[in-house]
Amino acid sequence: MKQLIYLFQLFRPFWGWALLGVLLSMATMLANIALLATSAWFITAMGVAGLAGASINYFTPAAIIRGCAIFRTVGRYVERLVTHEATFRFLGALRLRTFKNYTQIPLEQVERLHSTDLTSRVQYDIESLQGFYVRVLVPLCASFFTALICVLYLLKYDITIVLPVVSGLVIAGALLPVLAFRAVLKNANDIFVSAETLKKKSIDLLDGLGELMVYNNLAKAQQDFRDHSADRLKILKSVETVGLLTKNAIWLISQLTFIATVLLAADLLQARQLTQADFVMVSMFALACFESIAQVAPALMQIPQNKAAAERIFFVNPDTQNQTEEPEQNPGYPDLALKQVEYRFNDFQIYPVKFDFELPAGQTLLIKGPSGIGKSTLIDLLVGDRFVQKGEISLNGQTIKNMTEQQLVATFSISPQHTHIFSGSFLNNLNLGCDTCNLDDVNEVLEMCQLKSLLESLPDRLSTYIGEQGYNLSGGQIRRLGVARALLKKAPVLILDEPTEGLDYETGKYMMEQIMAKRNGRSLIVISHQDMDYLTFDQIKMLN
Template identity: 30%
Template sequence: MHNFIRLLKLCKPHTGMLLLGAFLASLTVLANVGLLAISGWFLAAMAAAGIAGVQMNYFTPAGVIRFLAIVRTASRYGERMITHNATFLLLSEIRVNMFKTLSQLNNVDLAMSRSSDLFNRLQNDVDALDKFYLNVLLPIIVALFSIPIVMAFMAMYNADVALVCFTSLMIIGVLLPTLLSHKLHQQADNETQLSAELRSELADTLSGARELAVYQAHAAQLAHCDSLSKQYNSQLYNRHKAIANSNGLNTLVIQLTMLASVFMIIPLVAIGSMKNVELAMLALFVLASFETVLTLPTAFIELPLTLSAAKRLFDLEDKHNSLAEKPNNLDDQLANQLADKSGLGLELSEVNYQYLGAKSKALSNINFAITPGSKVALVGASGSGKTTLVNLLTGLWPLQSGSLKLTTKQDNFELESLSTATRFKQLTIVAQQHHIFDGTLRENLRYAAFDATYEMLIEACENAELGSWLKHLKAGLNTRLGTAGRKLSHGQSRRIAIAQALLRQGNLIILDEPTESLDNHTKQNLLTTLEKIWADKTMLTITHDPAMLSRVDKVIWLEQGQVRAFASHAELMANEADYVELITRF
C-alpha cells in the first residue's frame, strides 16, 4: 500500500489529464451500457408493436441510440488519446527521476549493483509502470464512478435484480481479483527478480563473449541462462493459467447472473407488474453492466507486478534519500573566502579505508597537508591506494574514518560537511577512465561548462594541444565523436578531458595520469601550458612520468596504503633507490 501511495504521488503533476481520461473512460462505459439496454428495449418494443399491429414512435429511441453511439465513439477516441498521452508523460517523469536518482548515488551503491541490473531497472521496471494508470488506476476509477450510476438506474426498474447484479459485480470486480492478486503476489516478486536476473545474465553473456570463448565456458553460461529462462517461463505459465481460470469464472458468473435476472423478471411480466419489453431491456442491461468491472480483474492481476517493479525503483530512491545532504551555510563561507580565485589547500588526518570483504586496509593512517597553490604528485605501485584516495577526495567513496579538510588562507572546511555541488565546483578532475559521450565535440566540451562561448571552447582546445587537429576537422566543433569516442585515439580522448578541465573554475585540480598516451613534444607543450593557466591553483597529480614529476613541488609516495615519503622529486631521486626503480619501471 505504501508503494501504491507513492505511485499516486508521482501522478500528481498530471492529475487533471489523468482525471479527464478517467471521466472519458467512464462516459464510454456508461454510453455502452445505455446503448445496449435501450437497443434491447427498442428491438423488443418494435417486435411487440409489429405483432400487435399497432404504431409506435421510433424516432425518439432511435435518436437516443444514435446519440449514445456518437457519445461512445467520441469519448472512446478522446479517452484513448488522453489516457495514452498521460501515460507517456508519467513514464517520462518516472524515467527522468529514476536516472536522476542513479546519477546521484555514490560509487559504493553503484558498484554494489550490476550495470545490467541498473539498466533493467531503468528500462524493464519503468516500462512495467506504464500499466499502472491504464491497467490499474483507470479501471478502479471507472468502476467507482460507473457502478453507482448503473445500479441506481437498474434499481429504478427492479431493486431485486439490482441487488443480484451488484453482488455479482462485487464477486467479479473485487472478490475473485483479490483472491487472485493474493495468490500472485509472491509470484510477482519472483517473476520480477527472475526477469531482472535473466536480462542481466544475457547482457553479461553478450558483453563477456570473448572471455567465455577464451575459457570455453559458453556452454555452461548458456545452460545457466536456459535454466533461468525455464524458471521465468514457469512463472509466466502459472500466472497466465490463473488468469485464464479467473476469466472462465467471470464468464460463468456473468451468464448465471443474466439467467437469474431473467427468471426473476418472468413472473413479474406474467402478472403484469412489468412490461414484456422490459424483460429484454433488463436482461441486456444486466449483461452490459459487467463492463464496469470487466477490467478490474486485470487491474488486480497487474497490481502486484507493478508494485514489485515500483519497489525496486523506490529502493534506490530511498537509498539516495538516506544519503541526502543536510543544508548548511559552509558552502557560502567557502565561496566568499575563495572569491579571490586563490588555490585551495588540502589536509588529511588519520584517514583509513577498507573495502568490504578485504583483509587489509586500502589506506592506513594517511596524514599530509598540501598548501594552497602548490603542485603535488601522487605516486605508488598498483594497489597502493592512489585511486582510493582520489575517490575519497571526490566523494565517490564515503569517508570511513579520519578527516579530510579543504584549507584556505583564513579557515578550513571538512570536506564531508560541504554539499556535493560545492565540492565539485571547487574540484576539477581529470580521471584516468574518461567517458566521451556520443555527440559532437562542442557538446562534450560543454558538459564541463554549459555557458561556454565559442571562443572559450576554441581556446580550451588550443591549450589542450588540440588546435591543429581541430583545424583539420571539416565540421570543427560540430564533429561527432562516436559512441564512447570510438573515432578518437586514446591521446585525443585524454586531451579532450583536459580541455574540459580547462573550462572549469575549480581551485583544486586533480589529475590522474594526464600525459598518458601523449608523445614527448605534445606532453611538454601541454605541461607548460597547464602550469601557466593553473599557476595559482593547487594541483594533485597521479603520475609516474619523470617529466611531470620534475615540475612538481612535492611528491607523496604511497606504498601498501601508507605514506612512505613526502618530499621533493630531487630528494627522492637522490635518497630512495626504490623510488627510482618505481618511476623508471612505469
C-alpha cells in the first residue's frame, strides 16, 4: 500500500478539488434518492386525497420534485467538470513527477528495461491511474457518507425499518465488494503484464519479420502471439465475470431488502404509525438507498489495478532512496580525479573500459580513441548514470558517491554525442543550458559556434519554431546548437563529446579555438576520435 499512499501524497495539492467533487457527488445522489422517494409519496398522497375527496398541498411537493430533478442534472454535470478537472491536474503532476523520477534512475538500470516496457510504464500505466480519483476516491467517500445520511433519516420512523436497510447496505456495500476485491486481486498485476507482453511480442514480431520468414519461424511466432492474446482475454474475462456476479448479487440484496422493508412497514401501517403515503415513500426510499453504494464494488475492484500500476510506475522512487547528506561547501572549480576506474557493460565483456587521470581545475584534456572504445562512457560515469565497478571518481578529493545529483548536475556542462532537440523555439532549446542567461550571453555563444548566419536566415530569429528533433536543421547545425547549449551553462567543468563531428574543418577549428580562448577558467574535456592538432591541451589521453 506504500505506492497508493504516495499517490495520495501527490494528490495533496488538489484536495480542494477532491473535496468539492465528493460533496457534489453526495448532493447528486441525495437529490436522486429524494426525487424517487418524494415522487412515490406525492403520487400516493394524491391518490389517497382523491379517494377521500380531501384537499392537498400540490405546490410544495411538486416544487421539491422539480428542484431535485433539476439539481440532479445540473449537479451531475458540475460534478463531471470538477472531478475531471481534478483528474487532469493530478495526471499532469503525476506525469511530471514520473518523468522526473525516471531521469534520476541510473542509465544502466533503465537499459535493462525493454523499450515497450518503459513506454507502457510512462503511458499505459499512468493512463490507468486516471480513474483513481473519479472511480475510487470519490465513489468510496461519497457512498459512505450518503449511506450514513440515508440511515439517519430512516431513524425518524422506526428502528425496525432501519435494521433490514442497514443489513442490506452492509452486505451489498461492504461484504460483497470486499469479496470482489479479493477475487480480482490476484489478476491485477497480470492485466498489466499481459498487455505489456503483447506489446513486446507485436514489436518483436514486426522487427524480426524478415529473419522469422527466412528461418521459417513465422508461424511459430504468430502462434505464440495468439496464445498470449488468449491468455489476456482469459484474465479480462475472469475480472468481468466477477464484476457481473457482484452487480447481480447487489441487485438481489436490494430487492430482498425492499421486500423486507415493505413487510415491516406494513405492520407499522396497520398500527397507524405510518400513513399510506409514508408507507410507500419509506419502501421506495429503502430501495433508493442502494444507489448510494452502487459504485463501491467497482471502486474496490479498481484498487488492485491502481496499486499494480503505481508499483510499476514508481518501481524506483528517488524520494525513498537513501540520500547522503550534502556537504557544506559546493565543489566550485574542482580538481577532477579518476583513479584506476574500470567499467564493464556486462559479464561477457572481456576487457573493461579504463580511466586513470587527474585534471586540476582550469586545465584542458583531450581523450582520443577509435569509435566504440568507450570514450562516451566517461560522461555516464561522471554524472552517476553508471556506477563505477572498480576505482574511484572524486571532485576536490570527495568521492562523487557522496554527492547529490543536483551537485553533479551543477558541476558538469555536457554536449553529448547525440544532441536532442525538443519541440519548441530556437531560444527554448538554447535556454535548457541556462534559463537565466541574457541576450548578450546568447549572442556570444552563437558567435562562437558560428550560428549567427543561421539565426539571421530564420523567419522569427530566436523565436523560430524548429520542431522536435530539429527537422529543419542540418546535422552540423544541430551539433553546434548542442555545443552552444552546453556553453551557456555556467558549470565549472565543460565536457564536449565529438563536438566537431559532421562539421567541415574550418568551422570546427574556429569553434574549438573560440571555446578554448573563452572558457573563463573552466576545466575542459574534449572527447573525439579526430585529431585536433590546431589546439594545445594540457593533457592528451589515448584509449586503446
